Amino acid sequence: DTGVSQNPRHKITKRGQNVTFRCDPISEHNRLYWYRQTLGQGPEFLTYFQNEAQLDKSRLLSDRFSAERPKGSFSTLEIQRTEQGDSAMYLCASSSFGQTPLSYEQYFGPGTRLTVT
């Protein structure tokens, strides 16, 4: 399977704990995006990378949220001191950046569902 993968698929944690999610993009894609989706809503953008550079982190929800993509391949999203309001689906997407019109199409992974108790 050469699609976007995310791990874990489900995470249950207690309030105040730190959690980390991993995303592996499509191998030839150099752009990687993180979104959050709460129940009944469309996804909302959090941050994105081009290769290892984080080019937009203005939409990260608070300073408890951080993301890395150290080698320009997989990425991690960390939430520190989780709160019940952080319960949501966290989606990762990837795209290529090139000359063809479809190069900006974003392909999504299956998501990580976080439940904070």
Added chain:
Amino acid sequence: KQEVTQIPAALSVPEGENLVLNCSFTDSAIYNLQWFRQDPGKGLTSLLLIQSSQREQTSGRLNASLDKSSGRSTLYIAASQPGDSATYLCAVRSNNAGNMLTFGGGTRLMVKP
């Protein structure tokens, strides 16, 4: 700030019916628009992408149109099947919003046998 709205929020139709899902956006300065399908508890599957210079895209029983000047897109599904039951989301990439997609709230479709 770009805002995307989808109407209706939910739709139930009998199998075989043709149907139209609507998407509107407030800022017409967009780079492209994507339609996605999402099954319950799952990620998003890209259905169609329309560049701002295009008027429509087709894939099988799906046809998406784009009227950028009026800020509207429609997704037409022909001869609906129970397997089409899912939430359909539209998303726009705006010219002045970097590479983020702005999503609508989705239309939850149920096709009854």
